[in-house]
Amino acid sequence: MGLSSSSRGHVESEEQTLAIAHAVKAAGAHMMRGGAFKPRSSPYSFQGLGLRGLQILERARQETGLPVVTEVIDPRDVSWVAEYADVLQIGARNMQNFSLLKEVGRVDRPVLLKRGMHSTLEEWLNSAEYVLSEGNEQVILCERGIRTFENYTRNTLDLSAVPAIKELSRLPIIVDPTHSTGRVSLIEPMSLASVAAGADGLIVEVHNKPAEALCDGDQALTPPLFSALMDRVRPLHEFMGTNQ
Numbered sequence: 282m283g284l285s286s287s288s289r290g291h292v293e294s295e296e297q298t299l300a301i302a303h304a305v306k307a308a309g310a311h312m313m314r315g316g317a318f319k320p321r322s323s324p325y326s327f328q329g330l331g332l333r334g335l336q337i338l339e340r341a342r343q344e345t346g347l348p349v350v351t352e353v354i355d356p357r358d359v360s361w362v363a364e365y366a367d368v369l370q371i372g373a374r375n376m377q378n379f380s381l382l383k384e385v386g387r388v389d390r391p392v393l394l395k396r397g398m399h400s401t402l403e404e405w406l407n408s409a410e411y412v413l414s415e416g417n418e419q420v421i422l423c424e425r426g427i428r429t430f431e432n433y434t435r436n437t438l439d440l441s442a443v444p445a446i447k448e449l450s451r452l453p454i455i456v457d458p459t460h461s462t463g464r465v466s467l468i469e470p471m472s473l474a475s476v477a478a479g480a481d482g483l484i485v486e487v488h489n490k491p492a493e494a495l496c497d498g499d500q501a502l503t504p505p506l507f508s509a510l511m512d513r514v515r516p517l518h519e520f521m522g523t524n525q
């Protein structure tokens with residue numbers, strides 16, 4: 282997987298999704314992640330657009346050529362969501378949802394497996410095994426921060442997980458500097474540090490009007506900030522590629 286799998290968090294409308302898809306493509310993103318089903322901590326928060334969200338993502342892929350990554354949260358949805366998605370995401374809250382893991386292990390789509398917020402590396406790799414053991418060998422791990430007593434940041438980014446996973450496994454690992462920090466100001470330094478630690482990619486939330494976002498707006502980059510991030514990260518990624 283190339284360096285910046287990226288883009289926005291959650292599909293809110295067609296107009297907004299298409300605008301962001303074009304912007305991240307222009308900035309050099311290799312993939313686009315959009316959530317049609319959102320695993321929200323509160324049942325009263327925005328839950329995503331479901332099928333309509335997937336149709337919007339399909340249109341964005343047609344227009345931009347960017348492969349689509351989307352989260353699946355219910356084992357009953359896996360086979361039909363896989364018809365719309367190029368990559369299936371398993372969110373942190375579902376990392377140990379074993380029936381969901383087995384179900385994505387039976388479809389022919391790469392799985393982006395986020396680290397549970399309370400999970401050790403061993404537990405995370407065991408979750409990956411659930412997918413692998415069903416026959417799906419395309420698992421990409423995503424470090425997204427773990428819960429600690431620190432609350433200045435949304436989570437604590439465990440950057441040591443990147444080289445540690447490389448010691449323990451052959452699976453690719455990417456980093457989510459958005460959910461791990463929850464702070465726009467920390468996204469660039471943590472992105473650079475992730476690449477320096479050997480990450481295979483980044484997943485960054487982008488929104489064209491963060492103040493109006495239905496979810497996670499305060500941690501999303503605007504398209505110009507995302508483009509500037511890509512310009513900073515690209516030379517480091519190239520350097521790492523030739524010096525690893």
Ligand code: PEP
Nearest residue numbers: 290372373374395425460
């Ligand atoms: C997300 O990727 O939008 C998300 C909810 O992340 P996580 O599962 O890591 O909390």
Ligand code: MN
Nearest residue numbers: 290486496497
């Ligand atoms: Mn989010």
